[in-house]
Amino acid sequence: MKILKVYFEKEGYTVFLAEDGEKALDIFYQEKIDLAVIDWMMPHVSGVSVCKEIKQKGDTKVLMLTAKSEVENELYALNIGADDYVNKPFHPGILLTRAKKLLKDDQSILFDELKIDLQAKKVFKNDVDLNLTKKEMDLISCFIRNRGKILSRENLLMTVWGIDYEGDDRTVDTHIRRLREKIGGELIQTHRGLGYSFVKNK
Numbered sequence: 001m002k003i004l005k006v007y008f009e010k011e012g013y014t015v016f017l018a019e020d021g022e023k024a025l026d027i028f029y030q031e032k033i034d035l036a037v038i039d040w041m042m043p044h045v046s047g048v049s050v051c052k053e054i055k056q057k058g059d060t061k062v063l064m065l066t067a068k069s070e071v072e073n074e075l076y077a078l079n080i081g082a083d084d085y086v087n088k089p090f091h092p093g094i095l096l097t098r099a100k101k102l103l104k105d106d107q108s109i110l111f112d113e114l115k116i117d118l119q120a121k122k123v124f125k126n127d128v129d130l131n132l133t134k135k136e137m138d139l140i141s142c143f144i145r146n147r148g149k150i151l152s153r154e155n156l157l158m159t160v161w162g163i164d165y166e167g168d169d170r171t172v173d174t175h176i177r178r179l180r181e182k183i184g185g186e187l188i189q190t191h192r193g194l195g196y197s198f199v200k201n202k
Contacts (some may be wrong), residue, residue, distance in 0.1 A: 007092040009159055012142035021045025033060050035103055040066040048080060055081030061102045114183055116144060130182045135175055143198035152195035
């Protein structure tokens with residue numbers, strides 16, 4: 001699961017890992033989860049039970065991982081509420097693509113005159129390409145996927161620059177200032193002493 005975590009974090013997602021079904025449900029109740037990727041065969045509480053409980057409690061998307069390729073099991077996964085399923089073994093990129101479709105992150109997002117295309121990794125303002133740098137695009141992707149949440153400098157550094165980055169966390173402030181100059185200052189909000197957040201859709 002750690003390699004999946006790396007794939008998702010590179011795309012700007014915040015990832016929580018659970019070693020069993022009980023931990024998965026703990027995370028579900030403690031954090032705001034948009035998508036749960038659940039293995040059918042989980043210890044303590046089965047993936048099927050976790051899926052049922054998550055779907056009963058809210059609108060979190062569920063993607064089931066299963067080594068069971070029989071059509072009956074695939075139908076069962078969908079009938080208990082799973083939004084999609086992927087048979088093991090699989091390439092992490094395929095799982096990521098399916099997850100993006102469930103989260104609708106393969107579509108363009110509009111904020112007034114701003115159009116953010118996460119799939120093409122481009123941002124347009126009044127239909128003009130802003131030519132964001134890779135780090136600026138990674139930042140805005142991270143904000144979009146966590147919009148409404150306050151992200152600390154440390155969180156942004158780990159997600160965008162990586163765990164091995166050894167520079168000053170003030171580089172986050174510098175890149176956000178430049179990003180604001182391009183997209184407009186009102187979309188990224190500063191929370192003094194806490195971090196930054198991206199406004200929710202109006």
